[in-house]
Amino acid sequence: xxxxxxxxxxxxxxxxxxxxxxxxxxxxxxxxxxxxxxxxxxxxxxxxxxxxxxxxxxxxxxxxxxxxxxxxxxxxxxxxxxxxxxxxxxxxxxxxxxxxxxxxxxxxxxxxxxxxxxxxxxxxxxxxxxxxxxxxxxxxxxxxxxxxxxxxxxxxxxxxxxxxxxxxxxxxxxxxxxxxxxxxxxxxxxxxxxxxxxxxxxxxxxxxxxxxxxxxxxxxxxxxxxxxxxxxxxxxxxxxxxxxxxxxxxxxxxxxxxxxxxxxxxxxxxxxxxxxxxxxxxxxxxxxxxxxxxxxxxxxxxxxxxxxxxxxxxxxxxxxxxxxxxxxxxxxxxxxxxxxxxxxxxxxxxxxxxxxxxxxxxxxxxxxxxxxxxxxxx
Amino acid sequence: xxxxxxxxxxxxxxxxxxxxxxxxxxxxxxxxxxxxxxxxxxxxxxxxxxxxxxxxxxxxxxxxxxxxxxxxxxxxxxxxxxxxxxxxxxxxxxxxxxxxxxxxxxxxxxxxxxxxxxxxxx
Numbered sequence: 001x002x003x004x005x006x007x008x009x010x011x012x013x014x015x016x017x018x019x020x021x022x023x024x025x026x027x028x029x030x031x032x033x034x035x036x037x038x039x040x041x042x043x044x045x046x047x048x049x050x051x052x053x054x055x056x057x058x059x060x061x062x063x064x065x066x067x068x069x070x071x072x073x074x075x076x077x078x079x080x081x082x083x084x085x086x087x088x089x090x091x092x093x094x095x096x097x098x099x100x101x102x103x104x105x106x107x108x109x110x111x112x113x114x115x116x117x118x119x120x121x122x123x124x125x126x127x128x129x130x131x132x133x134x135x136x137x138x139x140x141x142x143x144x145x146x147x148x149x150x151x152x153x154x155x156x157x158x159x160x161x162x163x164x165x166x167x168x169x170x171x172x173x174x175x176x177x178x179x180x181x182x183x184x185x186x187x188x189x190x191x192x193x194x195x196x197x198x199x200x201x202x203x204x205x206x207x208x209x210x211x212x213x214x215x216x217x218x219x220x221x222x223x224x225x226x227x228x229x230x231x232x233x234x235x236x237x238x239x240x241x242x243x244x245x246x247x248x249x250x251x252x253x254x255x256x257x258x259x260x261x262x263x264x265x266x267x268x269x270x271x272x273x274x275x276x277x278x279x280x281x282x283x284x285x286x287x288x289x290x291x292x293x294x295x296x297x298x299x300x301x302x303x304x305x306x307x308x309x310x311x312x313x314x315x316x317x318x319x320x321x322x323x324x325x326x327x328x329x330x331x332x333x334x335x336x337x338x339x340x341x342x343x344x345x346x347x348x349x350x351x352x353x354x355x356x357x358x359x360x361x362x363x364x365x366x367x368x369x370x371x372x373x374x375x376x377x378x
Numbered sequence: 379x380x381x382x383x384x385x386x387x388x389x390x391x392x393x394x395x396x397x398x399x400x401x402x403x404x405x406x407x408x409x410x411x412x413x414x415x416x417x418x419x420x421x422x423x424x425x426x427x428x429x430x431x432x433x434x435x436x437x438x439x440x441x442x443x444x445x446x447x448x449x450x451x452x453x454x455x456x457x458x459x460x461x462x463x464x465x466x467x468x469x470x471x472x473x474x475x476x477x478x479x480x481x482x483x484x485x486x487x488x489x490x491x492x493x494x495x496x497x498x499x500x
């Protein structure tokens with residue numbers, strides 16, 4: 001049985017059925033993304049100062065991916081034009097180019113951008129004294145003048161928040177390069193599979209609010225001398241690995257010597273929490289600071305649970321990336337021999353299929369055109 | 379599309395030029411937005427939002443008009459009615475969310491419905 005109006009337009013709509021269908025589908029997609037965009041706006045406007053940490057985003061990676069997706073949008077329409085000109089070889093060339101661009105977008109996102117965030121940590125402190133001790137160890141005695149400006153830029157670049165947030169709640173960010181266990185033994189935490197931005201410290205978690213406290217506010221200790229957790233199933237790396245202190249390498253770009261002129265005069269001083277210089281890693285400017293568990297209020301990587309910003313960031317970019325992935329699968333199908341047979345049997349029908357795929361792909365590009373400024377720049 | 383727009387000459391000539399033009403708009407728009415952010419052109423956040431979203435709308439319009447062929451296809455009722463309904467839905471949804479926040483900023487109003495305050499650190 002032949003399905004009607006696959007090649008020729010239907011008289012009442014003026015469109016072949018596939019085209020009418022894809023526009024209705026795209027309308028539902030607009031509503032889907034419109035819903036999450038509107039949720040983003042609501043959460044963003046309602047966020048407290050200092051909680052919208054979008055200054056932590058890597059804008060260059062976002063801009064690179066934007067250009068990649070723009071290129072794919074142009075190549076996919078070129079593939080369709082080639083079919084209109086009965087040029088199968090040209091179609092394959094442009095379609096493969098689109099698949100390569102799309103795959104590059106996903107590789108950048110799923111193997112670099114997200115993992116780099118899952119291994120990048122924030123530490124907040126239990127007290128002002130603990131925060132002062134750590135910030136002094138990282139930036140020196142004059143840390144207050146030098147740290148605040150950089151912190152403001154990273155953690156809420158659009159709001160003046162310094163006067164509203166206490167030092168202990170200003171997260172110090174960096175990479176975990178080691179830890180000290182309860183017996184005082186030091187353990188290194190290196191890169192995974194030899195890839196520098198993939199660390200074995202992947203989505204580590206610690207949150208003091210999960211610990212059981214006594215009525216006087218001090219921590220409840222178990223018979224084994226270890227802290228007791230409140231009822232519930234908490235993923236807690238400090239418990240699992242018996243961590244008494246972490247060794248943190250403060251992040252590039254904000255805390256290291258590249259920002260000397262920016263952050264203040266003189267070299268950035270690094271030392272451990274006791275005030276002694278600690279060169280843990282091989283590079284000279286990669287110095288570390290040791291932070292005791294009791295001084296840590298919360299340790300979180302830039303995972304969805306980190307903050308409302310990152311929760312919405314992963315929701316939006318994850319949903320978009322799934323669309324990119326689906327588009328790649330469909331485009332690969334169009335490059336299989338079976339698709340060539342469809343083209344030989346009915347070129348117009350196949351060309352219409354490619355137009356429909358292209359419409360979907362342009363929509364994916366459209367969503368990113370708005371996601372990039374909203375998530376990375378504004 | 380009219381019959382003229384189906385001819386091989388059209389696709390080989392004018393339409394390819396249109397594709398390159400839209401590609402240029404997209405690249406230039408991205409670079410301008412990114413450069414404005416890096417250089418800190420806008421001190422005022424609202425101005426930055428208006429600028430960035432205006433550029434995004436121009437880029438999106440070019441993609442929709444040419445790459446998605448809406449410049450030629452919008453005449454079909456199936457498409458424009460569908461898009462019009464979607465637009466109304468979107469505006470309504472944004473009105474409810476953004477509008478509620480705007481209302482809460484007016485004198486005498488207090489927004490207690492959506493409170494995203496962090497839990498106090500003990």
